[in-house]
Amino acid sequence: MEDTVIKIPLLALRGINILPDMIIHFDVKRKKSVNALEEAMTNEQLIFLVAQKDASDEEPTIDNLYNIGTISKIKQLIKLPGNIIRVLVEGLERGEIQNFISEDPYIMTEVRKMDTENSSISEEQEEALLRITFESLEEYSKVNPGYSTETIKNMLAIRDIGKLADSIAANINVSLEDKQLILGEADPARRLELTISILKREIELSKIKKDIQLQVKQKIDKNQKEYYLREQLKVIQNELGDKYGLGEEIDKYIKQLKKLKAPKKVKDKIEKEIERIKKIPSGSSEGVVVRNYIECLLELPWNHKTKESTDIAKGEEILDRDHYGLKKVKERVLEHLAVRKLSSKTDSPIICLIGPPGTGKTSIAKSIANALNRNYVRISLGGIRDEAEIRGHRRTYIGAMPGRIVNGLKQAGSSNPLMLFDEIDKMSSDFRGDPSAALLEVLDSEQNNKFRDHYIELPVNLSDVLFIATANSVQTIPKPLLDRLELIPVTSYTANEKMHIARRHLIIKQLEKHGLKEGQLTISKNALRKIIDSYTKEAGVRNLERKIGEICRKAAKEVLVNNKSTIKITEQNLEKYLGIPVYTFDMIADKSQVGVVRGLAWTSVGGDTLSIEVNTMKGSGKFELTGQLGDVMKESAKAGISYIRSKTKELGIEEEFYKKVDIHIHIPEGAVPKDGPSAGITMATAMISALTNKPVKNDVAMTGEITLRGRVLPIGGLKEKLLAAKRAGIKKVLIPKDNTKNISEIEKEITRGLEVVYVSNMDEVIKEAVILDESRA
Numbered sequence: 001m002e003d004t005v006i007k008i009p010l011l012a013l014r015g016i017n018i019l020p021d022m023i024i025h026f027d028v029k030r031k032k033s034v035n036a037l038e039e040a041m042t043n044e045q046l047i048f049l050v051a052q053k054d055a056s057d058e059e060p061t062i063d064n065l066y067n068i069g070t071i072s073k074i075k076q077l078i079k080l081p082g083n084i085i086r087v088l089v090e091g092l093e094r095g096e097i098q099n100f101i102s103e104d105p106y107i108m109t110e111v112r113k114m115d116t117e118n119s120s121i122s123e124e125q126e127e128a129l130l131r132i133t134f135e136s137l138e139e140y141s142k143v144n145p146g147y148s149t150e151t152i153k154n155m156l157a158i159r160d161i162g163k164l165a166d167s168i169a170a171n172i173n174v175s176l177e178d179k180q181l182i183l184g185e186a187d188p189a190r191r192l193e194l195t196i197s198i199l200k201r202e203i204e205l206s207k208i209k210k211d212i213q214l215q216v217k218q219k220i221d222k223n224q225k226e227y228y229l230r231e232q233l234k235v236i237q238n239e240l241g242d243k244y245g246l247g248e249e250i251d252k253y254i255k256q257l258k259k260l261k262a263p264k265k266v267k268d269k270i271e272k273e274i275e276r277i278k279k280i281p282s283g284s285s286e287g288v289v290v291r292n293y294i295e296c297l298l299e300l301p302w303n304h305k306t307k308e309s310t311d312i313a314k315g316e317e318i319l320d321r322d323h324y325g326l327k328k329v330k331e332r333v334l335e336h337l338a339v340r341k342l343s344s345k346t347d348s349p350i351i352c353l354i355g356p357p358g359t360g361k362t363s364i365a366k367s368i369a370n371a372l373n374r375n376y377v378r379i380s381l382g383g384i385r386d387e388a389e390i391r392g393h394r395r396t397y398i399g400a401m402p403g404r405i406v407n408g409l410k411q412a413g414s415s416n417p418l419m420l421f422d423e424i425d426k427m428s429s430d431f432r433g434d435p436s437a438a439l440l441e442v443l444d445s446e447q448n449n450k451f452r453d454h455y456i457e458l459p460v461n462l463s464d465v466l467f468i469a470t471a472n473s474v475q476t477i478p479k480p481l482l483d484r485l486e487l488i489p490v491t492s493y494t495a496n497e498k499m500h501i502a503r504r505h506l507i508i509k510q511l512e513k514h515g516l517k518e519g520q521l522t523i524s525k526n527a528l529r530k531i532i533d534s535y536t537k538e539a540g541v542r543n544l545e546r547k548i549g550e551i552c553r554k555a556a557k558e559v560l561v562n563n564k565s566t567i568k569i570t571e572q573n574l575e576k577y578l579g580i581p582v583y584t585f586d587m588i589a590d591k592s593q594v595g596v597v598r599g600l601a602w603t604s605v606g607g608d609t610l611s612i613e614v615n616t617m618k619g620s621g622k623f624e625l626t627g628q629l630g631d632v633m634k635e636s637a638k639a640g641i642s643y644i645r646s647k648t649k650e651l652g653i654e655e656e657f658y659k660k661v662d663i664h665i666h667i668p669e670g671a672v673p674k675d676g677p678s679a680g681i682t683m684a685t686a687m688i689s690a691l692t693n694k695p696v697k698n699d700v701a702m703t704g705e706i707t708l709r710g711r712v713l714p715i716g717g718l719k720e721k722l723l724a725a726k727r728a729g730i731k732k733v734l735i736p737k738d739n740t741k742n743i744s745e746i747e748k749e750i751t752r753g754l755e756v757v758y759v760s761n762m763d764e765v766i767k768e769a770v771i772l773d774e775s776r777a
């Protein structure tokens, strides 16, 4: 091709173009095209193929043709029926139209062959371009899995960058415009770059297309699945009819509503809710909420009462039958009930049984319910810190429920049960509201006939409920509640009382529970005493009951396995059933010592004795307190020192001891934290003994608060303290004179064998406890 400009007939292509080295065939019908072909065949068989800009144009003018096309060789012509000619051509090289010579009967042009050899890049650059192209091609084939691998393979074999670009343009699926761009680029390197960018764009497009296809597919799948399931559900529901559907449930509600004894307001509300539920699609979450609400309203004992027995004598009988002792408690309970019966006014205070755990508070409440023929329900308040626990959650709240009061009523199944508020002292309040305020409303007879639970929304009448509360200690009962309560103390049991309770109640109860008959197991008195003393340490009888239960369990096994008919538990074989004893007493010391004094303490599990030790050393007047002591105890030790300083002369202590002597007070066995002022005189006595080097009698114990002037003030928990003293083998106890009145309330059994000395000041304490004359020690 020596001439760079040649004269050549032009054939307009529709929708395609042809690149050099490409062989294609196409059909020709238009007159001008046929003429152009004929002219070409008379002359070297060369033809210039150019794409039309608009493929739909039947008679394209020269303006509607691209400027650049391909000089091609006609390889074959086949005449087909209908004046159609099928042409097979091979592209030879790029050409650019310079001139149109004529337009009729065919377009004749002057075309300049394009120079394609002047690429000026290094070999490395060429290599790099090749590699990038190959990578892109591979990626292209990956995202277009249907693409022929054979074609890709062929392309990967081409090392001429210009030809590679043409081959790619011819073989990948891109628009005519893109192909035309590649055709128009004469420089091989730039042409390949252009191809790469088109290739990359195609890859991106393919990926995006794939993603979208996937999303669309998933969506369609999901919709189809749901549709399918819904249709199935419809069929199932149709098949079953309304048998298990809503209709059945609504009928049940209507029946229940008819039977329900409740105020009209309540019935109307339930009816309204039933109407509402009919309109809610079954299975919707709203439906569940409404159903729960209806069921809750239907279950509440609105107007259903048990017939209350007001026979006080019979009540007394039942209380006596179920519980040993507790005389005072029973008396006050019966009085309270008598007053309630006589006065129609219901604002009498609420009974609150106060005492250590296991002393029968809960069980006496149950007995009272029994005696009055009221249903019994226990509501544990320990640990409650949220008002909603009492009053419930509003229905709008997810998982809303009625509060404990309404739940209690439901449980009781009558509107006049005995409701026991257990551990009323263990409630606390925080940011979620104060439960004690809500409880106050519950207990207030002025308001409690219209108690509002957030969940129920209707007023609930609690005026027929008999409330009883229990607590372990008064201190932690919320003040406003305390005003509404009539406190009835339930005190610790003596060892003897425990014996009686065990023999009359606990053993029988446990035998029955373990399926043993009376006579199959006997526990001797001494064994029982040992269980009480050495296996339990408590104010009540809960652990005692548990230990008896343990024996019953083992005995039941022996009866079954060893075929024994009777089992006798004695002091000797007790260890076989309960293991070695757990508790030993801190018995009185062998001899009197200097600086060691026995005090008496009250703890939540009953009374205890504590040995207070004082050491004095030469020093600079330092004062130290160790052991588990509370602040009140520390202050009362300081009060003792002040007292001693003011009495140095009378006591025979060096006047400036507080500058020259270090004092160390220690309270051993500090496992149970102790606090309170009642160890005041004990600590003072121990210090005086240590400072004067005079021993304190080992069989004396004492309790009492001390003032700066040495007066002795009264203390609490006297019964428990005396019990502890007796258990430890103490002979003489010093108690504040002002506690004299309390002694009369304490059973003779406790004070028997104990010398009780009333003291009003420290002089008397020292006189009774400290051995002033050394020769007597």
Ligand code: ADP
Pocket (backbone or CB within 6 Å): 322, 323, 324, 325, 326, 356, 357, 358, 359, 360, 361, 362, 363, 364, 470, 501, 505, 506, 540, 541, 542, 545
């Ligand atoms: P509290 O409520 O004071 O913690 P409980 O009422 O739970 O104590 O009593 C624990 C167990 O001891 C119960 O089985 C109870 O029947 C029994 N109990 C306590 N005191 C007596 C008593 N005086 N007579 C008979 N059984 C008693």
